[in-house]
Amino acid sequence: MRRLTSLALLLPMSLAACVAPMQSGMTGSGAIADLLDANGRPSGRAIITQSADGLWIDVTATGITPGDHGLHVHAVGQCTAPEFTSAGPHWNPGGHQHGRKNPQGTHAGDAPNLRADATGKGRLKSWLGAGTIANGPMALLDADGAAVVVHADPDDEMTDPTGKSGKRILCGVLRAR
Numbered sequence: 072m073r074r075l076t077s078l079a080l081l082l083p084m085s086l087a088a089c090v091a092p093m094q095s096g097m098t099g100s101g102a103i104a105d106l107l108d109a110n111g112r113p114s115g116r117a118i119i120t121q122s123a124d125g126l127w128i129d130v131t132a133t134g135i136t137p138g139d140h141g142l143h144v145h146a147v148g149q150c151t152a153p154e155f156t157s158a159g160p161h162w163n164p165g166g167h168q169h170g171r172k173n174p175q176g177t178h179a180g181d182a183p184n185l186r187a188d189a190t191g192k193g194r195l196k197s198w199l200g201a202g203t204i205a206n207g208p209m210a211l212l213d214a215d216g217a218a219v220v221v222h223a224d225p226d227d228e229m230t231d232p233t234g235k236s237g238k239r240i241l242c243g244v245l246r247a248r
Contacts, residue, residue: 102204102212104219104243106132109153114241117219118248119144119204119211126199126211128182132221132241135187141226141236142195144180148216150242158218158242160232164202164209169231179209180217181234184225205247217245 100122106115115132130142147159161169162180170176171183179202187193202209211217224237 100204101248102217102245103248104245106130106219106221106241106243107150107152108134108241109155111152115221115243117243117245119199119219119245121202121204124198126179126202126204127197128199128219129196130182130185130194130219130221132185132187132193133191135191135193135221135240136223137187137189137191139184139186139225140193140240141222141224141234142182142185143178143220143222143226143236144182144199144211144245145218145220145242146180146215148212148218148244148246150218150244152242155218155220155239155242158220158239159215162211162217169234170226170228172228173231175231176229178232181226181228183228185221212245212247219243219245 101120104117108114114134117130120127144162145158146162149157151157161178163178168175185193185195221241222236226234226236
């Protein structure tokens, strides 16, 4: 009888714990973006996952020139082709300088360079840093969303604000998954 009473008391609390995140706008543990080129062709995917130590990014890209390409999370969830400037600046809720090698850095959206092989395919898996997907002052999916952008040139990981990474060649709007 005691067991049933305990279960009866715990069940409503368990249900409330499951429903509260849905009601508060919590989106789960990740976000995803389908990358498109300037002509609207599918060119890869970006997945951002939240863990206890911050945000992780996993990007695959196709149809880009061989070599290194700057890769950033940008502050606005818009990808208007062909320039993708609608994605705004790098995601930088902490107000830091740009670059993983910059002693004043780094933007929360700064990722290492994405390297494409001779066939134009690339993949990068890396830790982005502190932040959350949907809640708090470091939320990625805030009121105006966010986007993942691949640039034409390598990021020098020092120069503020863009690392001299050149024009934006792929873009994808992040959405909760």
